[in-house]
Amino acid sequence: MAGAVVWLTGLSGAGKTTLAHAVAKKIARPSEIMDGDEIREFLSEGLGFSKEDRDTNSHRIGFVARLLAKHGVLVFVASIAPYAETRAQLAKHSQEAGHEFVEIYVHAPLETVAARDVKGLYKKALAGTIDHFTGVSDPYEAPEHPALTIHTHVESLDESADRVVHLLRARGLA
């Protein structure tokens, strides 16, 4: 099967990484999950959270994801990638490289992700002690035409994962 880049974009705590793992378990083909936090540690240490640094981070992830997709790997990227223009560039690079780029919007309202506060960061961000926190003190440009929008505050993880699998099957990617 062809390689592809499936980019799960959304706020911190929306459930991107969890969803990627649930989908990967449901499909028969091998895949790779690139988690934004993990990637920052290995590829982007030293980068901050300015627009420029976020874009550099997204482009680095994109570069690696394309390398994998080129070799037939289905790559799930779970990374905020807050800027629409940057995601459009990443999609273009994938298309130029000859593989699909599937943008999935993993959505939950700010109130929900702030209440979940998995990493304890929203509390700090809302208290004003973290600058450049996406959705609170830094912009998040939601996708206008994603291939799929997942509402993690109203769907179960299993339902959400099934919807992604259905999309991937329809596109011949799973």
Next chain:
Amino acid sequence: MAGAVVWLTGLSGAGKTTLAHAVAKKIARPSEIMDGDEIREFLSEGLGFSKEDRDTNSHRIGFVARLLAKHGVLVFVASIAPYAETRAQLAKHSQEAGHEFVEIYVHAPLETVAARDVKGLYKKALAGTIDHFTGVSDPYEAPEHPALTIHTHVESLDESADRVVHLLRARGLA
């Protein structure tokens, strides 16, 4: 066939990238060539040439190479990686990930690479206008026990490539 990381280490201008391309053409399986200069542009913009930055660069390349090898890709890395300890760490990480790390020393004497001066950098480095230039104003720790040493100043490219292919076949990697 199993994925693996084949790291071609040696001075700038020794012929690492050229050799990687020649080997890739001679073998039947698909492979990926990660070129040090290209990688610096995409993954390590902003890093300099201090020991710390060089190590960070080598570890980033290693991280990506291992991801590819994990998915069955034979990865040729053509990157100086001047520090023996760093290369030993990279070898260890690959072994821990369950694939082979093959260290190949692409050697030519400093006089030869300086005379070739493909990128015009040795002239500047020897004139003292480039700091931290490997082999001139920065250390290069040659491998003590590489899987293979290629002497590009006395062997033809075809001979060198055949020797690498022979090694890869012996290890079940080509």
